[in-house]
Amino acid sequence: MAKNITYSILACFIFIINSITSVQIVEKRELECALSENVRENIANYAQVTNDIIDYFVKGPLKGKTWNSLSEFVDTFGNRLSGTKNLENSIDYMIEKTRENNIKNVYTEEVEVPYWLRGEEYALLMKPRVKNLPMLGLGYSVATPPDGIIANAIVVKSFDELKSLPDAEVANKIVVYDEAYVNYGVTVKYRSKGASEAAKKGAVGALIRSVTPFSMNTPHTGMQSYDANVTKIPVAAITHEDADLLWRLQERGKEIVIKMKMSATLSTKTSRNTIIDTEGTTKKDKVVIVSGHIDSWDVGDGSMDDGGGAFISWMAQIALNQMNLRPKRTLRTILWTAEELGLVGSREYGKRHRNETENLNFVMESDGGVFQPLGLIYSGSKTGECMIKEILKLFSSINATQIQTQGEPGPDIGMWTRDGIPGGGLLNEASKYFWYHHSEGDRLNVMDSDVLDLAAAFWTAFSYIVADIDSDIPRSP
CATH class of the missing domain: 3.40.630.10 (Zn peptidases)
Known part of the structure; x- marks a missing residue:
């Protein structure tokens, strides 16, 4: 399959x-x-x-x-x-x-x-302030544990940046991709492979900047697939606005903590x-x-x-x-x-x-x-x-x-x-x-x-x- x-x-x-x-x-x-x-x-x-x-x-x-x-x-x-x-x-x-x-x-x-079936799902920014992060789970994503995942987040702009980080810096975190939109064909790889690339570094979840050239705080869903022999982690899309916000917070040295809950079934x-x-x-x-x-x-x-x-x-x-x-x-x-x-x-x-x-x-x-x-x-x-x-x-x-x-x-x-x-x-x-x-x-x-x-x-x-x-x-x- x-x-x-x-x-x-x-x-x-x-x-x-x-x-x-x-x-x-x-x-x-x-x-x-x-x-x-x-x-x-x-x-x-x-x-x-x-x-x-x-x-x-x-x-x-x-x-x-x-x-x-x-x-x-x-x-x-x-x-x-x-x-x-x-x-x-x-x-x-x-x-x-x-x-x-x-x-x-x-x-x-x-x-x-x-x-x-996506079921109940949400993402919540808990630190440095409390904010709802509108999200849509990506097709075939696995669920989180019933109580969700609370983890520090690390924001990257590209797969190359992610790969350059030591595994210990990514392990047990939620990877947030704030990738730039080039065009759909180029950028959609983050939606398709973002979860697996994050999992290879030990991440427990992934959030993808929605693959769209235009946003009014609206997330975009779509299919993703897991690589063979890689841990399946929950993955969802968030809005342009929130992905950019999380990047700015990280650039200012703020600790970012996110709660992510998904109850998807297949x-x-x-x-x-x-x-x-x-x-x-x-x-x-x-x-x-x-x-x-x-x-x-x-x-x-x-x-x-x-x-x-x-x-x-x-x-x-x-x-x-x-x-x-x-x-x-x-x-x-x-x-x-x-x-x-x-x-x-x-x-x-x-x-x-x-x-x-x-x-x-x-x-x-x-x-x-x-x-x-x-x-x-x-x-x-x-x-x-x-x-x-x-x-x-x-x-x-x-x-x-x-x-x-x-x-x-x-x-x-x-x-x-x-x-x-x-x-x-x-x-x-x-x-x-x-x-x-x-x-x-x-x-x-x-x-x-x-x-x-x-x-x-x-x-x-x-x-x-x-x-x-x-x-x-x-x-x-």
Whole structure:
């Protein structure tokens, strides 16, 4: 399990590093695209249906529908942590809503998922003054003893600084990381490995400055993993403000004493991936997957991560059904379960369907926020890239023509794209994504109705074109 958790964390990090940094990185290189005129003409013929789908969302029957549906969903269920009854109720709800929209081919596949329950938790500064330290335990953290831990704290700015200290200076203390935020991909290692690095020096607990560029005294949670053969110590995130405060106190020579209490437990439960199929007309054995994850962390309501991605993927089925558009290939929407605790749902799907990968034509995932759509994060062959660029030309009316070819399109589909199966993720203007990520700030207020309409229109039209064009997206060259 530990090996899988570490691998899953790395997969998520690689995706995030390359797709939602503070400034979107879009490939500028030009390809020599030797597409045949038949392929170009075939793609160009989708101009009208692309505009029809966009209009259907932006000023037609589905205007505001994505936001309204997401709003009702998160207002009803709130956050949806892996293993909770709340998550399972939300899955039942999506099945019911799908059938209410006259889509009958919806089913689930069971998955054994982790159920990490944080329980009671708090951190309290006891010396040199008494102050509550808002905190959020990190996923898979062990609990403290029932009465908590009271220990002196030592504040460090980096792993290098920690490693330079004598073990005796760290032993039996709580290590506080006041690391500078560079970007998520660089800084998140403190969340991922902070507990184990502190434990190697004999620490009894760890507190991490939340991995975010912006704070309003709000801690951010997320997954961490323990190294093998290292004592597991409790670990949580605290706010920027408090991490900086503790550093200043230490610099003034003050003794810092913190009480830390966590009652987290870990078990397993049964959850489900939710699958919706529109069977293809003439190439039904070929499959295009469009997806997002339905679970969330246990703070906020998961509107952004990943309610928006799940709902634009769901709306693709609703829109195409209402517009009587049925592609040649089977279009499969998947709402993944237990992504946040280690890509558990997608990994199980991959194992269960490993003999079907030859039939996967294209895989899509939206899990980097749903903000102003810019285009697509693409992984695949050069010829496929030329085809994707040609398809993206059809979205000039909404300025969503960009392609990014660096990095992974999405964590849940990474098992396929790393094996050469072409795939895409939503490229969007996500510069403030990490302001809200894994925090109480991930609420519906982050989402904009008109922008959701544009993103859902793009996601629907793009998935339909890829599923319907005459040629498969080639895996090579």
